[in-house]
Amino acid sequence: IAIRKPLIAGNWKMYKTGTQAVAAAKQLADLTQGVTGVDIMIAPTALSLPLMAAALGKDAQVRLGAQNIYPGTEGAFTGEVSGPMIKDAGADYVIIGHSERRQYFGETDETVGSKIRAALDAGLIPVMCIGETESQRDADKTFFILDKQVSDGLKGFDLGDLNSLVLAYEPVWAIGTGKTAGPEQVKEVHGFLRHLIKEKYAEGLAAKMRILYGGSVKPGNIKDLMHIEDVDGALVGGASLNPADFNKIIRF
Ligand code: PEP
Numbered sequence: 001i002a003i004r005k006p007l008i009a010g011n012w013k014m015y016k017t018g019t020q021a022v023a024a025a026k027q028l029a030d031l032t033q034g035v036t037g038v039d040i041m042i043a044p045t046a047l048s049l050p051l052m053a054a055a056l057g058k059d060a061q062v063r064l065g066a067q068n069i070y071p072g073t074e075g076a077f078t079g080e081v082s083g084p085m086i087k088d089a090g091a092d093y094v095i096i097g098h099s100e101r102r103q104y105f106g107e108t109d110e111t112v113g114s115k116i117r118a119a120l121d122a123g124l125i126p127v128m129c130i131g132e133t134e135s136q137r138d139a140d141k142t143f144f145i146l147d148k149q150v151s152d153g154l155k156g157f158d159l160g161d162l163n164s165l166v167l168a169y170e171p172v173w174a175i176g177t178g179k180t181a182g183p184e185q186v187k188e189v190h191g192f193l194r195h196l197i198k199e200k201y202a203e204g205l206a207a208k209m210r211i212l213y214g215g216s217v218k219p220g221n222i223k224d225l226m227h228i229e230d231v232d233g234a235l236v237g238g239a240s241l242n243p244a245d246f247n248k249i250i251r252f
Pocket of ligand 1: 214216217
């Protein structure tokens with residue numbers, strides 16, 4: 001029973017100008033035409049969202065996401081972008097708590113929680129990123145860290161809040177390094193996360209929540225990853241920048 005439609009999401013990080021983003025979006029739209037059975041999302045810089053939305057059109061198969069969100073609708077917060085602005089710009093998703101945001105911009109499980117709330121309030125699908133660092137894995141703290149990130153990040157949320165939430169497991173040591181977690185590691189963690197959601201919330205929510213894997217996903221390893229139980233898609237950084245590669249990945 002395919003209750004979870006796979007999601008392949010591309011995180012473009014701070015790459016591509018608006019002009020380059022529109023060109024890549026058009027290429028991707030052409031390449032992915034007619035593909036079914038998978039949700040496709042690209043998260044460019046916020047500046048490119050309205051340009052890409054206009055280029056792709058309202059009913060496009062390639063959907064858009066933001067890479068960050070401010071936890072409030074408007075106000076004197078120089079440099080920030082809110083949920084309603086992201087939604088109005090044409091996005092359906094927002095990536096929250098990416099390890100680069102946690103590492104370089106001081107995001108914590110608490111800020112992640114408030115950003116998830118802001119996303120839901122704006123009608124956006126939150127893609128909540130979690131993952132252990134290499135030293136945490138070496139110290140056998142992987143499951144402790146993941147439990148803490150989920151528990152603290154989702155503190156105060158009800159079952160009904162989390163219907164659309166997507167979890168992305170991204171071991172920090174596998175992001176942009178060319179190292180991918182082994183199939184056993186991925187299977188173990190994804191199984192653990194689904195069980196955690198079941199224990200904390202409900203079996204029904206756990207059964208339908210999409211859990212993505214992220215960390216050096218490439219055309220050459222996507223097939224094996226997608227065969228792993230409890231892997232419902234991927235969050236792709238580097239390899240999403242090239243439309244031809246990303247097209248291969250969405251055709252896992
Ligand atoms: C990411 O940034 O979410 C990511 C997984 O990057 P990469 O695919 O480049 O490892």
